[in-house]
Structure formats: C-alpha cells, structure tokens
Amino acid sequence: MMLFSEDVFKRRSEFGGSVELICGSMFSGKTEELIRRLRRAQIARLNVEIFKPKTDTRYDENAVVSHDLNSIQSTPVENSSSILLLGSNTQVVGIDEAQFFDDELPSVCNKLANKGIRVIVAGLDMDFLGKPFGPMPAIMAIAESVTKVHAVCVRCGNPALYSYRLVSSDAKILLGEKETYEPRCRICYHLD
Template identity: 70%
Template sequence: MLFSEHNLALRPAQYGSIEIVCGSMFSGKTEELIRRLKRAQYARLNVEIFKPSVDKRYDEKLVVSHDSNSIPSTPVDHSSAILLLSSSTQVVGIDEAQFFDDGLTEVCVKLANSGIRVIVAGLDMDFQGQPFGPIPNLMAVAEHVTKVHAVCMQCGAPANYSYRLTKDTETVLLGEKDAYEPRCRPCYFNLNK
C-alpha cells in the first residue's frame, strides 16, 4: 500500500520507531545522536537520554562527543532501567549502546511499540571486527539505520573499523585516541596481521 495522507490518518497518534546510528570509533555517532536529540528538543518534545554507567570517559552524566558537544543524560547500569525512567517521554536517546546488555533490543522494541521514537548510537563492531553487543539485533528491528564512517588514519579512505593500538585483549576497553584509531578494510586487515 502506498503512503498517503489517507494512510497517515489511519496511524495511531503516537507512532514509535527505532533509529540506529552506528559505525567505528571517531565516526561521529554521538555527534549525530546529539544533533537528532537537540532537534527533538527544539520541537518541544519530551526527550530522555541514557548512557551506560560504565562510560565515564568525558563525564559521568553528560553524553559528550569527541568534538566536545554534549547533552545531559541519565547513566544506567542495566537496560531495564530505561523502561522505568522513560514513562512520559516522546523521544529516547541511548548512547554507547554496545556496552548495554542483550536486553536492550527488547527494551527498545517495547518503547517503540508504546509510541516512543528511540534513537540509539553505538559501535557496530568491536576491535576484532566482530558484531558488538546488542547493536546487530537492534539494526535488524530498526526502521532506520545510519552507518557513519570515520577517516582511515593510515590512508585517508572512509573507515569503518576500530583498530586497537594497545595489546589489551578484553572486548570492552574504554579509550580514546590513545587506544584506538579508525581504519578502512585494507589497512585494518593488512596491518592487523
């Protein structure tokens, strides 16, 4: 069925959705999340922003981009807390989603099904180039997926891999330019041997 004003009239007054912004380190994921959330605030929508409490790199409560843009947020230990704290919300933003538990997908679906616009940002792959946390499942159920790219620090091409500069082997290692650099596919795999 084609979209028309008639079809719009058949939709519920509050139409929920899930949007994913994903990519490598330094690709502008958080910057895009903040931009979308601020636009919702300008539209006078009730916005709530959440981040995992483990992420304290820039600030304990603010979501902060690498370009130092920020927006207030609520740190939570578990995705289920988002359901409890977003009762009168029209738009929910979630940053660093890869650090949340696997229950985040169900939380986002419940929010969207209740008429809330959900905007999620996170790494789609870990430093080993493998799907990371709940992001792949979220991408599967989302209405909109935006994959952003960084610039390869080796050759300048579009980059979608996060190369770890340290010898640490744990999957979760909070770090910045001291621990990671973005790389394109050839530079990631050729230099990662």
C-alpha cells in the same frame, strides 16, 4: 474543527514509535549525530530522555559527550531495563554507547517504540576484532532506519569502518580515546 479525534491521536501515539540506529567505528561521529537529533527534538519541544551505560565515564559521568566535546545531559544506567522506568510523558529516548548494554536492549527498544516513543540509538557496530558488538546486530534488525557513519582512515584517508586497537589487550571492552584506538579502512585494518 478538530483534525484528529482523540482515538486517532491515541492510536498514533501508541503505535507511532520507531527505532533509529546510528552506527559505525570509533571517531565516525555517532555521538555527534545522536546529539544533533536529540537537540532537534528538544527544539521541537518534545519530551526527551537520554541514557548511557553507567560504565562510560570517559568525559563526564552524567552527560553524553562527543569526541568534539559537544554534550547533552543524560542519565547513566546499570542495565537496559532501567530505561523502561522513564517518565510517562516521554516522546523521544536517546541511548548512547549501545554496544555496552546487555542483550535485553533490543527488547527495551521495541517496548518503547510499541508505546509510540521515538528511540534513537548510537553505538559501535563492531568491536576491535571486527566482530559484531553486543546487542547492536539485533538492534539493526528491528530498526526502521539505520545510519552507518564512517570515520577517515588515519593511514590512507579512505572511509574507515574499523576501530583498530593500538594497545595490547584482549579485553573485549577497553575504554579509550586516540591513544587506544584509531579508525582504519578494511585494507589498512588487515595490514597489521
């Protein structure tokens, strides 16, 4: 006895996609959570493809790497439209450092989800000035689920939602680690 007819299965795969967003400040565990979800999809034997911006070479050119040095292989791409060139049997797409992508990323996420693909996106929701970062607000608007993770404020221990820049630079994008940024809560962020 067949539980699903081919038509039902086809419709489910065509319209069963979704967009999940993992966001927060630096050092909050966004990439760690992305890797966890993608590994679970791989354990379930789903076809997974993972992307990151080509400009993110902090730990590895071809892998998504968390601050705890957990990693998963990925494909670095120049722009979000390159993600649409993925294999036809892909079931899950992971995208890290979404804030560095162009403004077409929300449209790309929608196209993938509308094809029945589960899209899991991770990125900073705010830049160092505390302003919405790149395509992240638009992705939040279209996502079926949003997980906001928090770091720990290095000044007071409260939940941190800001990425405080420690070095003097007005550049919107400045790749760095603990020598460049620290997580801070609302109060401690506004003290300096």
